[in-house]
Amino acid sequence: MKNNSSKTAWVTGGSSGIGLELTKRLIKDKYQVCIFAHAGIEQAVTELQKLSPAVCGFELDVQNESTMEAKFAEAAATFGAPDLLINSAGISIAKNFDEMSSQEFERQININLVGSRNVAHAALPHLQQAVQQGKRPKIVFIASAAGLVGCYGYTGYCASKFGVIGLAEVLRMELRSKKIDVAVVCPPEVDTPLVTEERKTGSPVTAALKQLGGGTMPVDKACKEIYEGIFSNDFMVIIGAQLRILTKLSRVLPDLYRSQIDKKLDKIIQKFSL
Template sequence: LIARTPEPLAAAAVAVAASAQSGAFVQTLACDATDLAALQPALEAFIAQRGAPDYLFNAVGYAYPQDLHALTLADFERNMHANYYGQLAPTLALLPHFRAAGKGHIINISSILGFIAAPGYATYTPSKYALFGLSEALRSELRQEGIRVSVAFPPDTDTPGFAEENRTKPPAVARMSSNTNKLLSPEAVAAAILRGVAAGRFEILVGDARWMRPVSRIFPGLARRIIDQEYAKALKQVAQMRNR
C-alpha cells in the first residue's frame, strides 16, 4: 500500500490485514505517488525483499469541483499532476518488473467523468480522460508481452475524498449530483472492480457507468443532452430555493 499521508495509510493497512488470507502480508510505503525519483528506489527495495507484485492498482487522485470562471491554470496543473502522473509514475516504476516476468496486471482508476463531461469538473475531467487514453496506449503495447491492463470507471463513491469534494462543489453541481447519482459504498465499488479484474475486462464499468458508457459511445449527442437537461434542471432548482 502506497500513500502520501502516514496516518490513513496505517489505518488502511490494519483494515486490509484484518481481511487478508492466512499467510498474506501487508506492507506500507509513505510516499508521494507522483514522485518517481522517490518512489522507484523504495519499490526496488521492496521487490528485492518480497518479489514483484502481480497486480498494480492505481487509485490516486482527487476532484476539485468549481465553476470554470473561478479556476486558474494552477488548478488545472495540480489536478492533472495528481490524477494522471500519480498513476503514471507507479506504472513506470513497476513496468520493467512486469516485463521481466512476462506477466502482470495494471489497473488504473479513472471515473465516470473519464468518458463523459459534466459541469463543475473542468480540472478533473481532462485528467480522467487522460487515464483512459493512457490505459488504451498501455493495453495496445503490452498485451503481446502477457501484461494485462484495465481501467475502471466508478461513479460517486462515499469516501473521505468525496466529502472533501463537497466542500467546493457549486450549488447547482451539488444539486445535479444529488438528483442523478446514487452514492455507492467503497466496498461495493471495490467489489465491482475486483470482479472486472478477475474477468480480465479492459473497461470496468461500475454503477451508472454501466449504462452511461454505451449511451455515450453509441449516442453521444443523447448523452450530452441528458447532461445538459439535468444541469438546467439543477440551476432552476437552485434559483427557486434562493428566491424563497
Template sequence: MSNWKYRRPNVTYLSGGSSGIGLGFAHALIEAGSSIAIFDLQIADDVLVRLQQACTANGQSVAFYPVDVTDPIALDAVMAEAHARQGPADLAFNCAGLMRNAVFTELSFETFQLVINVNLIGSRNFAASALKHLSPQGHLVFMASLAGIVGSYTQSAYAASKFGVVGLAEVLRAEQKLQGIDVSVVCPGEIQTPLLDYERLHGSPVTRSLNAVAGVLTVDQAVAGILHGIQRRQFMITPGFKAKLIRAMGRKCTSLQRWIVDRNLAKGMGATVAPDSLP
C-alpha cells in the same frame, strides 16, 4: 473472491491504499491471500496494523512505502524496494487520486495543475515504475472515473485528468498486450469515499444533481463490482447498472448524452439554461 481468470495475485502493488476505495481494495485482496505493497503519502498506524493483522496465509505481508506519485524518481526507488522485499507484482493498481472542483473561470492554474499532476502524471509515473516489476502475465489497473468518459459541471481539471488516464490506458493496453501484460481502466460513478465527502462540502449542488443520475455506490459495492472486472481481465470496468448505462451513452450516443446533461443542467440552475435540441 473467486473465479479469477488467471491465478490470484500473490503480490499487489497498490497506490492510494490508506483510505477510501484503495483501502477497501487492500482489505479485499488481503482476504484473497495477496500480499500488499501500499504506496501513499501516509497511512494511520492503526490502519496499517489492522491490515497486517488481517493476513492469514503463509508468507502473506502488508508493507507501507511513503511516496508521492508525482515524483517518478522516488516512486521508482520504493517500487524497487517493494520488489526486493515482497517480490514482483502480479497486480498493480493505481488508486491514488485528487478532486478539486470549480467553474473553470474560477479555477486557478495551480489547482488545475495539481489535479493533472496527481491524477494523470501520477498514473504515468505509477505505470512506468510498476511495469518494471510486474510478473509474467501481470495486470496493470488504472483508476479513472465516469468523468473520464462524460464531462460534468465544475469538473474541468478532474475530467481532463481522467480523460487522459483513459487515453493512457488505451495505448498501454495495446502496447503491453504484446508483452503478455493486461491493462484495465476503472471508470466508476460516484463512490461514498472521503473524496466524495470533500466534493459534497466544497462543490456545487448543480454538479451533485448532474452526477446523481449515475447513482452513488458504497465502497463495498464498488470494490465488489471492480474486482469482478479485474478477475475477468476486462479492459474498461464500471460498477453499477446506472453508471454502465451513462458510460455506454457517453461513448456511443454522445448527442443523447449531451442533451440529457443540458436538460439536467437547466433543471439544476432553475431553467436558466435551455438544453439544445437533439440533431
C-alpha cells in the same frame, strides 16, 4: 518475508478509500500486499496487519518518479515482483473553471494523469520481471465516470481522468506483446474520504447532475464490483448499471445524450438561480 509461492499486489492510494478496501479484499484472497500513499500509511498498515502479516507500506508521492523507483525496489525486495498493480491514487477539486486556479488544475493533472504514468513507468521493470518468472501481471488504473462523460464543476478532474483512460488504452496495446495486461476501472461517485472532503465546497449543480450516473455508491458495494472487474478479462470496467447505460447512450447517441443533459442542467441552474 518474501514468499515466492504467494501472489503479490501493489496498491497506490492504499491507505484509504477504494485503495484500502481493495487491499482488504486482496488480503482475504491470500495476496501479499504492498500499499503506497502520501499519508496515513502507518495507521493503514497497523489496521491491515490485523488481517494478515503479509502487508507492508511505503510513503510516496506519485508526482515524484525517482522516489517511487526506490520505494518500488524496496517493495520488490520485500515480497517480490507484483502479479497485480492497482493505481488508486488520486485527488479531486470540485470547482467551476472560472473559480479554479491554474495551480489547482495542474495539481489534478499531475497527480491523476502524470502520476498514473509515473506509477506504470516505475513499476514496469518489476512487471517485466514477473513475466520472466512465468506470471501474467496486470496493471489496473482506477479512473472515473468523469473520464467517460463530462461533469459540471470538474474541469480539472474530468481532464485528468479522460487522460487516464487514454493512457490505459495505449498501454493495453503496447504492453500486450510484453505479456502485461492492462485494465481501467470507471466507477461513479463512491462514498470515500475524498468525496466527503469535496462536498464541503462542491456545487449543488454538480451534486444534482451526479444522480444521472447512479448517485453515490457505498464503498463496499462499489469495491465488490470493482474487485470482480479487476479479475475479469474486460479492459474497461464500468461500475453500476445506471452508469453503463449512460455511457452507452453517450457513445451511441451523443447528440441525444447532450440534449438531455442540457435540459436537466437548465432546470437545475434555474432551481438554484445560478
